[in-house]
Amino acid sequence: MKIGIVGATGEVGRTMIKVLEDFKIPVNELKLFASKRSSGKTLTFNNASIVVEELTEDSMIQKFDFLLFSAGSTVSKIFAPIAAKAGNIVIDNSSAFRMEKEIPLVVPEINGHLLKNYRGIIANPNCSTIQMVLSLYKIHEKFKINEIFVSTYQAVSGAGYKAISELQRQLEGDKSKTVFPKQISHNVIPLIGEIEEDGFSTEEHKMINETRKILDDYSINVYPTTVRVPVFYGHSEAIVVKTKLPFNDISFIENQIKNSKNVILTNEIITPIDVAGSDYVYVSRLRKIDEFTFSFWNVADNIRVGAATNAIRILMLMVGLL
Numbered sequence: 001m002k003i004g005i006v007g008a009t010g011e012v013g014r015t016m017i018k019v020l021e022d023f024k025i026p027v028n029e030l031k032l033f034a035s036k037r038s039s040g041k042t043l044t045f046n047n048a049s050i051v052v053e054e055l056t057e058d059s060m061i062q063k064f065d066f067l068l069f070s071a072g073s074t075v076s077k078i079f080a081p082i083a084a085k086a087g088n089i090v091i092d093n094s095s096a097f098r099m100e101k102e103i104p105l106v107v108p109e110i111n112g113h114l115l116k117n118y119r120g121i122i123a124n125p126n127c128s129t130i131q132m133v134l135s136l137y138k139i140h141e142k143f144k145i146n147e148i149f150v151s152t153y154q155a156v157s158g159a160g161y162k163a164i165s166e167l168q169r170q171l172e173g174d175k176s177k178t179v180f181p182k183q184i185s186h187n188v189i190p191l192i193g194e195i196e197e198d199g200f201s202t203e204e205h206k207m208i209n210e211t212r213k214i215l216d217d218y219s220i221n222v223y224p225t226t227v228r229v230p231v232f233y234g235h236s237e238a239i240v241v242k243t244k245l246p247f248n249d250i251s252f253i254e255n256q257i258k259n260s261k262n263v264i265l266t267n268e269i270i271t272p273i274d275v276a277g278s279d280y281v282y283v284s285r286l287r288k289i290d291e292f293t294f295s296f297w298n299v300a301d302n303i304r305v306g307a308a309t310n311a312i313r314i315l316m317l318m319v320g321l322l
């Protein structure tokens with residue numbers, strides 16, 4: 001397979017290279033693209049050095065089996081349609097196309113069937129949404145979710161490599177900031193993205209809208225509060241769910257979670273550090289509140305589960321490797 005990664009030098013792009021290696025994807029040719037700033041840098045794939053090229057329109061009309069985009073919405077909006085028009089399949093990590101009606105928004109374990117005979121742009125959902133819907137899709141199948149109340153504890157890596165440097169710098173004493181609206185070291189920031197008219201932030205709107213689209217049920221109400229915490233890798237979520245149908249005993253919820261693909265239910269106390277580098281979502285602290293309501297703690301590696309691994313699983317599903 002010939003694969004191209006756009007945004008290859010970023011947090012998600014580098015992890016995509018690693019996941020391609022880890023999953024032993026049969027890649028004959030890998031092309032790496034980034035901005036002019038990174039052109040000429042080298043990255044390693046399967047022990048070979050690959051020179052990063054500047055992203056150009058010409059580079060996108062070459063024939064690829066898959067192009068994996070993770071260079072932000074602005075870049076995707078310009079270059080993904082060019083690549084798709086040239087006949088390439090694009091798996092896009094940005095939010096540029098996620099809510100477009102004709103673009104599939106895919107978590108392969110949940111709605112991979114949308115990819116059958118599909119070519120063009122495929123949207124990879126938001127990181128916090130992916131790990132939440134993976135824990136919930138089987139519960140929704142059986143007990144029909146009514147409402148989700150979720151507070152997130154999101155790692156700085158979710159905002160890219162500049163955000164990681166900002167936390168590192170602040171921990172070393174330089175409290176200047178360019179990425180986050182407040183100091184992030186020794187602090188938490190109860191805002192991700194911008195506040196919109198209804199008081200919810202852009203990140204919160206992603207969780208609301210994408211959950212409904214992926215679970216294909218627009219009656220689900222989602223009430224998120226998205227919070228940035230001074231953690232380098234791994235998003236956590238405290239989630240309360242109300243179902244439409246009664247589940248009586250919490251063991252019925254446990255069974256649905258145990259039957260969910262790539263989700264691990266555990267009695268252990270799970271923290272972001274515990275899940276770094278893992279391709280699973282971890283569910284713990286599961287509690288029954290009443291026969292329609294339960295609560296749990298949900299943790300995953302945001303760059304892998306929430307971005308790179310989901311994208312590579314989409315690719316694997318399309319070529320029959322999953």
Ligand SMILES: NC(=O)c1ccc[n+]([C@@H]2O[C@H](COP(=O)([O-])OP(=O)(O)OC[C@H]3O[C@@H](n4cnc5c(N)ncnc54)[C@H](OP(=O)(O)O)[C@@H]3O)[C@@H](O)[C@H]2O)c1
Nearest residue numbers: 007009010011012034035038070071072094158160161307
């Ligand atoms: N981090 C996450 O947890 C996460 C999860 C899901 C989705 N996403 C999405 O994935 C995308 C990338 O995130 P990230 O965390 O990897 O960001 P990042 O670490 O800031 O990396 C951004 C990448 O995009 C490249 N880039 C920036 N401007 C460009 C341009 N004009 N032309 C070509 N390449 C350009 C950068 O290249 P240079 O090195 O040359 O600057 C770098 O490779 C974003 O859309 C983000 O929303 C991220």
